[in-house]
Amino acid sequence: MSASKSGGIQAKLHCSREKRGAEQRLLDDLRWAGVEWDEGPIVGGPHGPYKQSDRNEIYQHHARELLDSEAAYRCFCTPQTAGQGTAAYVTSGCYQDCASLPLEQAQEKAERKDPFTVRLKLPSPHEAKKRIYPDLIYGKITPLKRSPTAVAASTSAAAAEGGDSGGIDAADTILVKSDGTPTYHFANVVDDHLMDITHVIRGTEWMASTPLHYDLYHAFGWKPPAFAHVGLLVDENKAKLSKRNSDLALDITSMRDDLGVLPQTLVNFLTLLGWSNPTRDDVMDLKELIQNFDLKFTKGNTMVRTEKLWYLQKHHVARLCQGVLNGETKSHETLLAVAKSVASEVTATYPDFEKSLALEYEARSNEARRISNTDQNPTTPNSLEIRNKFLGRPFDGLSHPSPRLNLYCYNLLQADSKSFQNATQYVTRNRYFFHFDPAEVPAVPETFGKEKPIPRQDLETLTEKFLTFDFARLPSDPSGEARTAFSEGHRSGENQAVLPWFEIDAIRIHAALDAVVEGDKETKNAMMRFLRLKLAYGLPGPSIGVVMAVLGWRESCRRLGVEVVGGDADAEGGGVRGWEGVAKSVGSGE
Template sequence: MSASKSGGIQAKLHCSREKRAEQRLLDDLRWAGVEWDEGPIVGGPHGPYKQSERNGIYQQHARELLDSEAAYRCFCTPQTAGQGTAAYVTSGCYQDCASLPLEQAQEKAEKKDPFTVRLKLPPPHEAKKRVYPDLIYGKITPLKRSPTAVAASASAAAAEGGDSGGIDAADTILVKSDGTPTYHFANVVDDHLMDITHVIRGTEWMASTPLHYDLYHAFGWKPPAFAHVGLLVDENKAKLSKRNSDLALDITSMRDELGVLPQTLVNFLTLLGWSNPTRDDVMDLKELIQNFDLKFTKGNTMVRTEKLWYLQKHHVARLCQGVLNGETESHETLLTVAKSLASEVTATYPDFEKSLASEYEARSDEARRVSNTDQNPTIQNHLEVRSKFLGRPFDRLSHPSPRLNLYCYNLLQADSKSYQNATQYVTRNRYFFHFDPTEVPAVPETFGKEKTIPRQDLETLTKKFLTFDFAHLPSSDPSGEARTAFLEGNQPEGRAMPWFEINAIRIHAALDAVVEGDKETKNAMMRFLRLKLAYGLPGPSIGVVMAVLGWRESCRRLGVEVVGGDADAEGGIVRGWEGVAKLVGSGE
């Protein structure tokens, strides 16, 4: 965030045992939206950008410290010391190698005597004057470590595959006996040569910071500003591991298994420990860069996954709004989410795609049957319109399930504020993919608060509503203009309106007409319809639910049989809210 505001982003790879691990790291950064101005692949003026390819640079700077006598060659080998039954390895200089004349040390090195390069500790009187500032914690106090503590630290670092760098009460090792630099030495040299101005890292590196300041002092370089942020811990205040108890924390798992969006993850990670100056926690990368500062809380940060899913819901809702605003990037990202959702639907309800195909075929037959005689051009455009969304053709829906992908894309728009991941969303909205009459709750015999409305009256009104001629909605129908603009491919000024919202308006207008404006009766009908159509579960408005399910499926769930046929209007054909003619009869 800070780099994006100043000199740009540099990427550098530390040593890795696997080429694939390096590529995966770079791929993960790009997936998260992090593009570097210089580094691996893109190149730049400060290369090479892989630590293992910079050894000549480290050797050159080690010689500079040796020549200035800020460092010395140590020819001591590690010793094992016993203390009772315990033993530990001492890595300090026990032969006073710092006092060797430079020429003598050079001669031993030329004879191939193994040696390390150590940084000379500053004299005590000078060390007391040195200050080690930190942007978050103020001043850092150097730690004094006993040999036992050093051995324990080195052992722990080795167990994790890390590099303790020999930080102890003795002079610190900068270059190992095999000629490779310690992390601390390479880090300081690289940061200086790459013009790094700020070093932001976890508090576990605070103990190393005085050493890094001392290295800058030894070279005569101006140090960067240091800022240390708290460690991430779980609810038991234990440091997070790669795979926590309730959440996989590696990017591959979060992306592929949990379906976390890149903007969600970046938003979530940035907020950890950060004192956000705005009132809104939901931000994309551009907004985070704009608002970011280095005001972090002191101490460790507890990671709660509830926040992750809160942000995910809001970012998906933003994508849906972006689609309505005509944003191509939002459309592409939401389509990716829809495909993930479609895969989960297929895994959970394998028969749904087949039933969806049958529904589309039935609608196509109905549209063809009436298109030759009906003078309403919207009927002929109906199926073509449903294969688009706000005029956007779905060119990428051919694999593997175009109809199911489109259905899920529409559903995400219809219920845009509840998506966490595909599994959760399918569970929440299961009535859109599968209907089991045994799950329908018992319907009360009466409804209403201010007056009693018998269930039988609501069933009669429901039948009247389903046989309502939507071609003759009241002239005050607010959906007419929006529907016409949508079918003609025009986007009205302001917020665009998807087809299911237009149909939902028509549905509610028809309900108002059927109940003759009685709000109490309409509310009772809404509750009755939600029980029968959606198990009484929360979700989009009942008008949107019916629009997405479609007229035929709504009739089936409400016990009204779709008979079919070519009868005229007097013979029973009615016009549903989708704009095609259907024949209905009692399902009893």
């Protein structure tokens, strides 16, 4: 976020323990998350190479600079074993006072191929006491007691008092190993300087190393970047977060492929951890995060709670749905991928659903074509054209190349756009759209309403009256919302925001309900509750009009106990016309 607001993003690979395929996987994960680097692997740039193992010549050159300036020295000490028996351990400190070895003599030993490491010299006691190590979040960093700089300062104090410092030898600070490999600290400082890095933002586990990094910049005579250390991520037990948490797999592959977490959700979630968001809205895409980002982080570690992840996921899917209505191609593509994950879960849970869906879509396609052939008003929002405009392709051709189930789930995501967390949760929440079990329908009360109790029998009578309502009597757009939205998009010739077909049908359904209950608000509320119990197990979800539109007229009749006894829903001139025409051929079911 910080780099995107300033000079751009650089990607560099540290590959000391590279596993096969790990490099490409890291780059793929970054791009999946929407992070595109301005220079680095693949794209190149002026500061390459961008792989640490390819920069060894650069590190050797800068190590020689420090040796020539006597800011560092060659140490020819070999590891020793200290202690006895099981208490023995290997030490790698300098025990031969190699720092005092004349430069020419050290050079001669190196030319004889004597193994050596390159170590950083301690600052003088006077210099060590003057140095400060600022941090943008924590203020001033105090060196650890056993760090080389702290040792130098304590040595000075002990000498002034005529005592022993009891510290460690500064030779413990190795810059280049005996095999010529640079340490992480040395390579990092050299790379950051040569790559014009202005800010180093990292976890607090690196705070103890920061004085050493400042000392390296001082040894080279370079201006150090600004350092900012952010708290570690911990679990609910306050333990450092591991790859696999107690309730959530935290590797990107699992979050993306198994849990269906969207890239914008994950980036949003991670950025908020420990950050003092200056806005009131936590839901932001990458562009908004970059715009609002600053380095105001809380001190201390941050506990990761996954509840926020699912909260953000719901809101980002809702944004996608709105983007689809606004004609945004990227939103359509992303939402279609989400729909496919839902469809896969439906197939695994309800394997017979797609077969019944094929029959329903065939019937609806025939009806849509019939309406299109008889509709003389090109701006009528119930025409096939508005369905095509909303869906972006012919309504009766949506099964190719995508399966009908993908489209059904795509529509459902827009119908219930604010509740998606992951495919499993979403299918469970909306199970009544995929499978109906009469045994799951709650017991229907004998009366509905408190102030004016309405008997169940009255609601059953009104329901049958509603299902036999002549929908053709309604205006094509009772509320005017669909006509206005469609007309504006039609005139502009662009895919502007248009009400989905199920919202248009829902408007007509609610208008018919108003007509049946004759505008009585309490009766309509009772009807809504009764219909939700019978159609959707009484579960929360989209409006009852949308539920009935998505289920379709015939399925709604079946669940409400009203049997279609005459006419052919698909035949030209038949009695059944669903939510758009007459619906007379019904009778009471068992």
